[in-house]
Amino acid sequence: MSLHQTSPHDDETGKKLGMWLFLYTEIILFGGLFVLYAVYLTVHTEDFVEGGKQLDRLFGLANTVILLISSFAVAASITAVQKSQKGVALGSLAASLLCGLIFLINKYFEWGHKFEIGLYPNSERLLDGPTGQNIFFGLYYVITGLHGIHIVIGMTVLAVAMAYVQAGKITPTRFALLENAGLYWHLVDLIWIFIFPLFYLII
Amino acid sequence: MEAVKSFFETPAPSRFTGIWAWLLTTDHKRIGLMYLFAIVFWFCLAILLGGLIRLELMFPGETVLTAELYNSAFTLHGVIMIFLFIIPALPAIFGNFFLPMQIGTDDVFFPKLNLLSWYLYMLGGVVAIASLFAEGFPDTGWTFYVPFSVSTQTNVSTAVFAAFILGFASMLTGLNFITTIHRMRSPKMGWLQIPLFTWSLYATSWVQLLATPVVSITLVLVMVERFLNIGLFDPSKGGDPILYQHLFWMYSHPAVYIMILPGMGVISEIIPVFSRKSIFGYKAIVFSSMMIAVAGSLVWAHHMYTSGMSDTAVFVFSLLTFVVAIPSAIKVFSWVSTLYKGAIQMTPPLFLSLCFIYLFSVGGLTGLVLGAAGPDVHVHDTHFVVAHFHFTMFGGTGFAFFAALHYWWPKMFGRMYDFKKAYIASALITGGFIFHYVPMFILGLQGMPRRYYDYLPQYATGNFLAGFGALFMIIGIALMFYNLAVTLRRERNAPADPWGGVTLEWKTASPPPLHNFDRDPEVLDYPYDFTGVKESQDNQANQDKQSKPNA
Known part of the structure; x- marks a missing residue:
């Protein structure tokens, strides 16, 4: 017995509405950190500029490009599913997962290098240096760390969506799951687009 | 209608039986009831902790708790009451059960996510308890203020994670x-035909x-x-x-509206039903809910007048705090106007709602004392604050919870409870409440700080009296739960619409299929149109007579 014309299983708009609401909470989550950044930038402007110079812009730029490519690949996979091109969809999803992996590897080397030169939370170099730089790198690790966790979550979600495409559960008429996975990935990408200038390009 | 099996007899998904039919269910009604039992458990535990705190404070010096244990006890009391009782109580129990019914549908949109939320809730509770056994429960208070929360040796991380x-x-x-x-x-229900409880849940959500993020x-x-x-x-x-x-109160002040808005929704449902009169100012209540949601998000720093802020900021936040009192007052006036010239039928839910209006108004008005920057400096961090927020949280949300429990109990379980015991319990709780918290207002004005383990001799009388109030309250609450719980062993005797309600949840069997x-x-074109109820009032009166003697 159904009370309504449509059951929620077929309501793709409703599923996307739920996802958008969730994305909204993610933005607020990072928003709290950006508030901290804004306040401390005002208090320690000089130190933040100094700190920004010590970050490797090449690494940051590379990661930005990688994430943009991966976002494109996810969008392509959705179009491919709509056109019933399963192979292309799977290929694009694999490409975006690969991009995510490369991003994390890059991050690993970048963090590793910072650790080597003594820039890590509570390190002697930071404690003895100007307090503003301590805050700058503290925020750098917290924000990029949290973003990294989101990359891992996003990759998991994409992998699940990929399995669904493979199993044929995502069809040209029912692809809300893939689209929601894509939306999540775009959000993770978008947050990086804010992180990159705030930390790497600050002058 | 009697031929239809209730949801107790039809598990969903249907392949599960026994305990699994509950633990793996996606039925919003079963999930609501699972929340009910978990939340009542935590509520009782936190009441006992609160009782311990009051017992300790009844006499100067050490009575039953050491100072460290006292700190942990009031932190645990606060954390459980806020995160495990008040915030989830109305949305998670009654929202889950009745929101889909009030809008005429068969479940929530994401039933599996709903079950996941319940498991997260349970996990959070388990983690909170686990921190008790690791390095001792935090002694920070529920606000986890830095720097103490970062430097204390107790197990803050686990509690915070919970x-x-x-x-x-x-x-x-x-x-x-x-x-x-x-x-x-x-599809037949437009936005301004949605019942007020559902509207309040919409604002809360x-x-x-x-x-929350x-x-x-x-x-x-x-x-x-x-x-x-x-x-x-x-x-x-x-x-x-x-x-x-700032970051903490940016959430935690709006959170007090998460606590109170659904309570206001419950009262807005109960008052018109027992006045047999359409609610006064339906639209005003709807818009005031949304206004509270918006304005309530902009007043957080009124918790911090004494923390060190610019005078301009104090002025702005004080002003905004006064503004947010307006929509709350609109609701109180609407409820009272609904009662005016109504055909009032006294029942336990209405009695509890009336107590709510009184206690909540006191809580709201004393809130203005605190919202004004001048007096706040005098009473900040005293027992005045403790009394104020208990009047709003307990006298408000707590009483709305009791009222909702009595209002919807026959619908949820299909059984009517004993009215006399319900009245006695409600009177005991209300009387005990006033006896318990009014002395705290006075103590606060006299300067007794909150959260302190011990106090000066001049505060002894007030603390002694408050202890007695706590005792009455605990007895009343125990009697109330007992009175409700014993009905579970009886036969189902509640009719589909025992109160003469007109929202959709009363148009189906009790308990629902x-x-x-x-x-x-x-x-209905208008959600509180009682003309149909009045026409069949004779019929209704007969039904009430049939159900009451059995109960």
């Missing part, structure tokens, strides 16, 4: 409700989505600080402890 999980559960519930109201409402990230930062010691809030390392307070309605319910 609060993080519970926040996630509440956020997912809010997300689920908003999507449900938007996408699954009966938005606040949950708006505010802020506290999540703040609590994560407390954990990060404890493990990595970055110093984001440590002045010697370039941080600012006041920022923590699995899909809530056996045929599409008729949606």
Whole structure:
């Protein structure tokens, strides 16, 4: 017995509405950190500029490009599913997962290098240096760390969506799951687009 | 209608039986009841802790608790009451059960997510308890203020993590409700035909989505600080402890509206039903709910007048705090105007609602004393604050919870309870409440600080009296739960509509069948139109007579 014309299983708009609401909470989550950044930038402007110079812009730029490519690949996979091109969809999803992996590897080397030169939370170099730089790198690790966790979550979600495409559960008429996975990935990408200038390009 | 099997007899999904039919269910009614039992458990535990605190304070010096244990007891009392009882109580129990019914549908939009929220809630509770057995429960108070929360030796990380999980559960519930109201409402029901309880849940859900992530990230930062010691809030390392307070209250003040809005929704349902009169100012109540949701998000810093802020900021936040009192007052006036010239039928839910209006008004008015920057400096961090927020949280949300329990009990379980015991219990709770908290107002004005383990001799009388009030309250609450619980062993005797309600949940059997309605319910043009009820009032009176003697 159904009370309504449509059951929620077929309501793709409703599923996307739920996802958008969730994305909204993610933005607020990072928003709290950006508030901290804004306040401390005002208090320690000089130190933040100094700190920004010590970050490797090449690494940051590379990661930005990688994430943009991966976002494109996810969008392509959705179009491919709509056109019933399963192979292309799977290929694009694999490409975006690969991009995510490369991003994390890059991050690993970048963090590793910072650790080597003594820039890590509570390190002697930071404690003895100007307090503003301590805050700058503290925020750098917290924000990029949290973003990294989101990359891992996003990759998991994409992998699940990929399995669904493979199993044929995502069809040209029912692809809300893939689209929601894509939306999540775009959000993770978008947050990086804010992180990159705030930390790497600050002058 | 009697032929329809209730949801107790029809598990969903149907392949599960026994305990699994509950633990793996996606039926919003079963999930609501599972919340009910879990939440009542936590509520009772926190009441006992509160009783212990009052017992300790009845006499000067050490009575039953050591100072460390006392600190942990009031922290645990606060954490449980806020995160495990008041925030989830009305949305998670009654929202889950009745929101889909009030909008004429058969479930929430994401039933599996709904079950996941319940598990997250349970996990949060288990983690909170686990921290008791590790290095002792935190002694920070429920606000986890830095720098103490970062430096104390007790197990703050686990407790904070528990609060993080519970926040996630509440956020997912809010997300689920908003999507449900938007996408699954009966096609015949327009926005201004939605019952007020559902409207209040809609406003609440938005606040949950708006505010919860802020506290999540703040609590994560407390954990990060404890493990990595970055110093984001440590002045010697370039941080600012006041920022923590801002971030914390940015959520936790809107959170008090998460607590009270659904309670206001419950009262808005009960009052018109027992006045047999359409609610006064339906639209005003709807818009005031949304206004509270918006304005309530902009007043957080009134918790921090004495923390160190610019005078301009204090002025602005004080002004905004006064503004947010307006929509709350609109509701109180609407309820009272609904009662005026109504055909009032006294029942336990209405009695509790009347107590709510009185206690909540006292809580609201004393809130203005605190919202005004001048007097606040005098009573900040005294027992006056404790009395104020108990009047709003307990006298408000707590009483709304009791009223909802008595109002919807026959619908949820299909059984009517004994009215006489319900009245006695309600009177005991209300009387005990006043006896318990009014002395605290006076103690606060005299200058007794909150959270202190011991006090000067001049505060002895007030604390002694408050202890007695607590005793009456605990007896009353025990009697109330007993009176409700014994009905579970009886036969189902409640008719589909024992009160003469007109919202959709009363148009189906008690307890409802699995899909809530056996045929599409008729949606009234106006959700509180009692003309049909009045016509069949004789009929109704007969039904009441049949059900009362059995109960």
